[in-house]
Amino acid sequence: MNVRIQNNFDNVNWNEVANLLKSAGMSYVDAETHKISFLNSASVVFLFDGDILIGIGRAISDMVRHGAIYDVAVNPNYQGNGLGRIIIETIVNSLPKCNFILFASPGKEGFYEQLGFSRLKTGMGYFIDSSGMRMKGFIE
Ligand SMILES: CC(C)(COP(=O)(O)OP(=O)(O)OC[C@H]1O[C@@H](n2cnc3c(N)ncnc32)[C@H](O)[C@@H]1OP(=O)(O)O)[C@@H](O)C(=O)NCCC(=O)NCCS
Numbered sequence: 606m607n608v609r610i611q612n613n614f615d616n617v618n619w620n621e622v623a624n625l626l627k628s629a630g631m632s633y634v635d636a637e638t639h640k641i642s643f644l645n646s647a648s649v650v651f652l653f654d655g656d657i658l659i660g661i662g663r664a665i666s667d668m669v670r671h672g673a674i675y676d677v678a679v680n681p682n683y684q685g686n687g688l689g690r691i692i693i694e695t696i697v698n699s700l701p702k703c704n705f706i707l708f709a710s711p712g713k714e715g716f717y718e719q720l721g722f723s724r725l726k727t728g729m730g731y732f733i734d735s736s737g738m739r740m741k742g743f744i745e
Pocket of ligand 1: 684686688689710713719
């Protein structure tokens with residue numbers, strides 16, 4: 606495995622982004638919407654093994670105080686090799702003045718705790734599809 610970290614959009618196939626999210630069991634939509642989400646993010650990470658997209662992540666941010674991390678996923682065939690850590694550390698290091706929040710997928714909280722994240726005591730969310738988020742285990 607020869608992992609390359611990329612922080613721009615060169616040769617990113619947005620269908621592959623959607624497929625990666627799907628294969629990792631994450632929420633995914635159409636390729637164009639993922640493209641807009643990443644293009645409007647303050648920090649983006651794409652991991653490639655050769656020309657295979659194997660990991661992604663992004664953060665939206667005001668660049669000076671706050672950031673929120675989304676769409677962190679590693680191809681299941683590549684999980685457990687430190688790539689998730691690379692994605693998170695790359696995002697955090699790219700916005701050094703910022704605090705970060707995120708929604709851990711249910712069961713993945715330990716991954717973020719390993720990386721120095723803490724559970725939020727007063728986290729609140731407003732969702733267009735609140736019943737869907739409740740069914741997926743994200744909200745009470
Ligand atoms: C969660 C995910 C991004 C982690 O990526 P990964 O490459 O498998 O993780 P890493 O190998 O970088 O693990 C980093 C550390 O976290 C630990 N870890 C990984 N998953 C964990 C979990 N579910 N619970 C506790 N610790 C975990 C690893 O043991 C490792 O610890 P170490 O550095 O002491 O050895 C990846 O498993 C994934 O894409 N899962 C499906 C999608 C998903 O849930 N994304 C997160 C959405 S919030």
